[in-house]
Amino acid sequence: MKSPKPLDKNIQFLITANYQRMMSFEQAAFLTNEQSFKEFYLQKAEESEVNMQQLYLILNVNQPADGQATALANSSADAYLPNMLTGKKSAIKILESIKAGEKTIAKWYKNTLQEIAGLPNEMIELVKEQYRMLNNAQVQLEHL
Secondary structure (H helix, E strand, O other), X not given: OOOOOHXXXXXXXXXXXXXXXXXXXXXXXXXXXXXXXXXXHHHHHHHHHHHHHHHHHHHOOOOOOHHHHHHHHHOOHHHOOOOOOOOOOOHHHHHHHHHHXXXXXXXXXXXXXXXXXXXXXXXXXXXXXXXXXXXHHHHHHHOO
């Protein structure tokens, strides 16, 4: 496999971040008993999956199969979100963990936007739109 170009590394980092986000929201939905929280978490997990698909398209590569997606997400150790959803937690503790994870991913997006500033506008606009959705999710989380 050829080594990725810097662009590929930045976009693949965002793919990894979205995979981690998706898994965190799915885990939160599984752990919570609050139906409104569960629905919100599942919507955000789906949003992350769509984000990943869009990022794969912008790289012009096929999305890997499930096992390969997991391997890709696990290939970048520094991109891990801490596994904040371990053990039995209340709905409030789960929500706090999700908020912390969203802030971390938003920072990653912000940094990536600075690094890809010279790339084609289509790529930058996609990453900006995903960043806006992350910021909207943070606002929504504050009102849950």
